[in-house]
Amino acid sequence: MTITKTKRTGSVIFSEYKSGESIKKALSLKRDDILFEMRTSKLKGRGGAGFPTATKWMLAAASISKEKFVICNADEGEPGTFKDRVLLLEYPELVMDGMVVAGYTIGAEKGIIYLRGEYEYMIQSLEDYLENMRRENLLGNNILQTGFNFDVSIRMGSGAYVCGEETALIESLEGQRGEARNKPPYPVNTGFLGRPTIVNNVETLCAVSHIVVKGGEWFKTYGTDKSTGSKLFSISGDCKYPGVYELPWGTSINELLDKVGASHTKAVQVGGASGICLSKNEFDRKLSFEDVPTGGSIMIFNETRDMIKILKNYMEFFVEESCGQCTPCRIGNKKLLEGVKMIEEGTITYSYLKSLRELGHTMQVASKCGLGQSSPNSFISITEKFKDEIFRYGNGGNNGK
Amino acid sequence: MENKDFRAPLSQKAHTVEKPAEPNQIGGTVSVEINEKKISVPLGTTILEACRQNQIHIPTLCYHDDLCIAGVCRICVVEVEGMRTLQASCAFPITAPIKIKTSTSLVRKARRDIIDLMLSEHYGECYSCVKNGNCELQNLAKEYGVDSYKFGHVKEPLFEIDESSYSVVRDMTKCIMCKRCVRTCIDLQEVGVLEAVGRGHETHISTFMDKPLGEVICINCGQCINRCPTGALHAQDPSDVVWSAIDDPNKHVVIQTAPSPRAAIGEEFGLEAGHSLTQELNTALKRIGFDAVFDTNFTADLTIIEEGTELILRLYKALAENDKSVALPQFTSCSPGWVKYLEHFFPEYINNLSSAKSPQQMFGALIKTFYAEKSGINPEDIVSVAVMPCSAKKFECNRPEMQDSGYKDVDFGLTTRELAKMIREAGIYLPEMPKTHFDSPFGDASGAGLIFGATGGVMEAAIRTIIEFVTGDKTEDVFENANVIPVRGFDGIKYLEIPITEVGEVPDLIKHLIPDWNWLKGVTIKAAVVHGTANAKKVMEDIIAGGKFSGCHFIEFMACPGGCLGGGGQPIPTNEEIRKKRAQAIYAEDESLEIRKSHENPNIVRIYKEYLKDGPCGHKSHKLLHTQYIKRGKYIA
Incomplete structure (x- = not known):
């Protein structure tokens, strides 16, 4: 398929960049210098968890092994995110260059893009792009005559949400069921095929390309002190101009709503189904790791929307997408969904709702991986912040029980 | 890439810190x-x-001493200072100085919630469950003071009980998804029948294409049963039918008891592992109402003679007559789990299996022929029961070819657990029973038959006899006190070489089969002992590749870890420590016996004189005591 590139403009990710630029720069630097630059930038993982990228890379670089891997997590599955799609289709140079830089820095020779099953249509354009890089000696053996070898292959996901979790992703790559592993050991020591592996989000790798060229200090001039740089937001829902936006960290919900032409907004779900739901009186909160962290999914709901139906949709999603291995996530999500159905039927008691919210807290701390740890977020935030909607279903009759 | 990087397909083995x-x-x-x-x-x-x-107790469910770590039930969570979430203690290797708290309110609440969640999807009532009183979920509920079903309770069963297998019953309504069975099947035994299928809340343990267990390549070893924390997996229990046979005055109900159940049944009555209750059991069985109690060790002795003779004949053909078509090494065939494993996974090697039946089936055939004739009972009225440490024995006695007496040779196979239940039901406290001997005409057997219960036992018994047959010397001259130490112990694969320097006279029993032993002079007999099908797989792959084991003459294979004493019908729980104690009990009993070699068992000598007159591997013994196998492959269950 042919992609017509609409020129986007932005401060960091969408800023000026020439293909191959960061590879050329990186290969002229020492590995430690790149790590230093990364640390200066304070870049945090863009997938949602916000782990400092420099730390991850340093640990992997310090691991002694004859083989290491760089994995680009392109299993963009969080409901409401579509920024990686834009990056992969329109800015493959940022992603691929970032992978080569990562490989050079940690000492890996193999990169793998784990591509979301639904993005199968991109394979051709990505493969073409990789082939082009190989022709220009930006990929393959002896890159730019520096003696550094690195190549990238593409592997497809099969539609499991949990495979966005890095250890489940690695399991899936190894041909096993997509189930999260026990941590520790972490992938930086024992990852794909037991080798040190870094798994980075598409957007993180794009940021890397810019940081290498323009420096960590430059990157830090954007965003806040703890959340440096900018973020791509996938904005959907009740607004005039949905789409992918690059905004600096620290942007408030109100500013964002203005920008996308949203009005009569009742609630904003930040971070997808696994994120938290903000109500009107929280719209002055800022999108940043220190306040409202997110992998980029923003869903806007106006006053006509029924929060309980929204919550039900989320919980149905998790009941299906849990990998099913650990008890809190496999059964817990089902119980939360049943709770939502009881709200709808008007049969829930407040004491049971309280039990379910407590169950949600247990799931947050006792589940094996990020899926179960974050799936109760929406249940807890919506049932707390939109109590009046629970009443609307007739649960007032049960009030006080 | 080193070998350890590869996992079996669908293995649950996680990467662990060494x-x-x-x-x-x-x-x-x-x-x-x-x-x-x-x-x-x-x-x-x-x-x-x-x-x-x-001495800090942490509750566990998916953790099992024998299995690789899963970290999925989350009941063992603890607080680690500085970590945002609770950590599964079974899966957390300590590699840095950390501070751990094991029973904070957060931890207790999480554990309680997890138990409540499990109970909310655990169908059935404890008092109608086979694991009542020995259920890890039940114990946890008690430990954590569960007094109500906080998150509800299943009212309708979600799954049909799968009773298609002769050996293993699967009741998935009681499954709590700890995946111990999956790890047992895939990683411990490397059979790979059970696997988690589906996703999310629909995830459940199932077989290939959701087929009933009786229609897949399950080898019936029952190791999954031994490790299931709840009643989701249990053995097919025929005890009700056995009771009605006992109650029927027109039926003559006999029971044979294998060596391993006696060494373990005490555990069912609260004793520490490692107490043999052989003669107490005899009394109890009589009091229950069995008409005769026989010792399977008798046919274990007979197996040594038949299987040993078969081996000698194979070796004679291969070494003296230089016949290249002889299938060597000869594999033992006592373990029905192993036999079925070979039939499924290495069907091209079924000719290597000894054609001798297992001791259980030999006894079955003799009871309804020799014993019936001798005691003047119509074989039609005999109900032949076997108490075995094994769930695969239930399948074995139902194999259609096992009817050489003209009737079903063994009617019912009971596990150690089921027999213990019957004894309790009869109001008997087994450890307090007086001691009595086994019944004639088979009487007490040798120690060689007894040690069949432990891995290496068949080999040791065979060595004790073959050394004396071939050299004419006493085994005691070669191995101190006739204890063949190199084949004992729980190493997965044991290898042994016995050089034959001197030969003696051919004993009368097999004189008609071979003229002399000169062809064996200078030969080094190579043997191996293997237990657990995962180890069997390694040895079979080595044989296929033409490795060390392809040069063996005789290999003992047992499907279960530790041999029969770790069988799928033995008391629960199991772990290596318990299995070692059972082995000690068996070896101690062997040393206490006067007769410790199969060929010295006077009843064996007698039966070849009186009944199997044409000798070992002769016409009659071939009809009654030998069998054939099926090339099952992956398509015939």
């Missing part, structure tokens, strides 16, 4: 603080291990 070989080296230990108590542990010790070593 402990240092020498904890005393610098950096070999790490200090931790558990509940404000400072201790030092070898690097890589899990939190669970560290707690257990320090």
Whole structure:
């Protein structure tokens, strides 16, 4: 398929960049210098968890092994995110260059893009792009005559949400069921095929390309002190101009709503189904790791929307997408969904709702991986912040029980 | 890439942190603080291990001593200072100084919630469950004071009970998804029948294409049963039918008892592992109402003679007559789990299996022929029961070819657990029973038959006899006190070479089969002992590749870890420590016996004189005591 590139403009990710630029720069630097630059930038993982990228890379670089891997997590599955799609289709140079830089820095020779099953249509354009890089000696053996070898292959996901979790992703790559592993050991020591592996989000790798060229200090001039740089937001829902936006960290919900032409907004779900739901009186909160962290999914709901139906949709999603291995996530999500159905039927008691919210807290701390740890977020935030909607279903009759 | 990087397909084996070989080296230990108590542990010790070593109890469910770590039930979670979430203690290797708290309110609440969640999807009532009183979920509920179903309770069963297998019953309504069975089947036994299928809340344990267990390549070893924490997996229990046979005055009900159940049944009555109750059991069985109690060791002795003779004949053909078509090494065939494993996974090797039946089936055939004739009972009225440490024996006695007496040779196979239940039901406390001997005409057997229960036992019994047959010397001259130590112990694969330097006279029993032993002079007999089908797989792959084991003459294979004493019908729980104690009990009983060699058993000598007159591997013994196998492959269940 042919992609017509609409020129986007932005401060960091969408800023000026020439293909191959960061590879050329990186290969002229020492590995430690790149790590230093990364640390200066304070870049945090863009997938949602916000782990400092420099730390991850340093640990992997310090691991002694004859083989290491760089994995680009392109299993963009969080409901409401579509920024990686834009990056992969329109800015493959940022992603691929970032992978080569990562490989050079940690000492890996193999990169793998784990591509979301639904993005199968991109394979051709990505493969073409990789082939082009190989022709220009930006990929393959002896890159730019520096003696550094690195190549990238593409592997497809099969539609499991949990495979966005890095250890489940690695399991899936190894041909096993997509189930999260026990941590520790972490992938930086024992990852794909037991080798040190870094798994980075598409957007993180794009940021890397810019940081290498323009420096960590430059990157830090954007965003806040703890959340440096900018973020791509996938904005959907009740607004005039949905789409992918690059905004600096620290942007408030109100500013964002203005920008996308949203009005009569009742609630904003930040971070997808696994994120938290903000109500009107929280719209002055800022999108940043220190306040409202997110992998980029923003869903806007106006006053006509029924929060309980929204919550039900989320919980149905998790009941299906849990990998099913650990008890809190496999059964817990089902119980939360049943709770939502009881709200709808008007049969829930407040004491049971309280039990379910407590169950949600247990799931947050006792589940094996990020899926179960974050799936109760929406249940807890919506049932707390939109109590009046629970009443609307007739649960007032049960009030006080 | 090193071999350990590869996992069996669908293996549950996770990557674990390896402990240092020498904890005393610098950096070999790490200090931790558990509940404000400072201790030092070898690097890589899990939190669970560290707690257990320090008398701190952590509840577990998906954890099992024999299995690789899963970390999925989350019941063993603890707080680790500085970590946002609770950590599964079974899966957390200590590699840095950390502070651990094992029973904070957060931990207790999480555990209680997890138990409540499990109970909410665990169908059935405890009092109608086979595991009542020995259920790990039930114990946890008690431990954590569960007094109501906080998150509801299943009212309708979600799954049909799968009773298609002769050996293993699957009741998935009681499954709590700990995946112990999956790890047992895939990683411990490397059979790979059970696997988690589906996703999310619909995830459940199933077989290939959701087929009933009786229609897949299950080898019936029952190791999954031994490790199931709930009643989701249990053996097909025929005890009700056995009771009605006992109650029927027109039926003559006989029972044979295998060596392993006696060494373990005490555990069912609250005794420590490692107490043999052989003669107490005889009394109890008589009091229950069995008309005769026989010792399977008798046919174990007979197996040694038949299987040993078969081996001698194979060796004679191969070495003296230089016949290249002889299938060597000869494999033992006593373990029905192993036999079915071979039929499924290496069907091209079924000719290597000894054609001798297992002791259970030999006895079955003799009871309804020799015993019936001798005692003047119509074989039609005989109900032949076998108590075995094994779930696969239930399948074995139902194999259609096992009817050489003209009737079903063995009617019912009982496990140790089921027999213990019958004894309790009869109001008998087994450890207090007086001692009595086995019944004639088979009487007491030799110690060689007895040690069949432990891995290496068949080999040891065979060596005791073959040495004396071939050299004319006493086994005691070669192995001290006739204890063949090299084949004992729980190493997965044991290998042994016996050089034959001197030969003697051919004993009368097999004189008609071979003229002399000269062809064996100078030959080194190579033998191996293998237990657990995962180890069997390694040896079979070595044989296929033409490795060391392809040069063996005789290999003992047992499907279960530890041999029969670790069988799928033995008391629950099981772990290596328990299995070792059972082995000790068996070997101790062997040493206490006067007759410890199969060929010295006077009843064996007698039966060849009186009944199997044409000798070992003769016409009659071939009809009654030998069988054939099926090339099952992956398509015939």
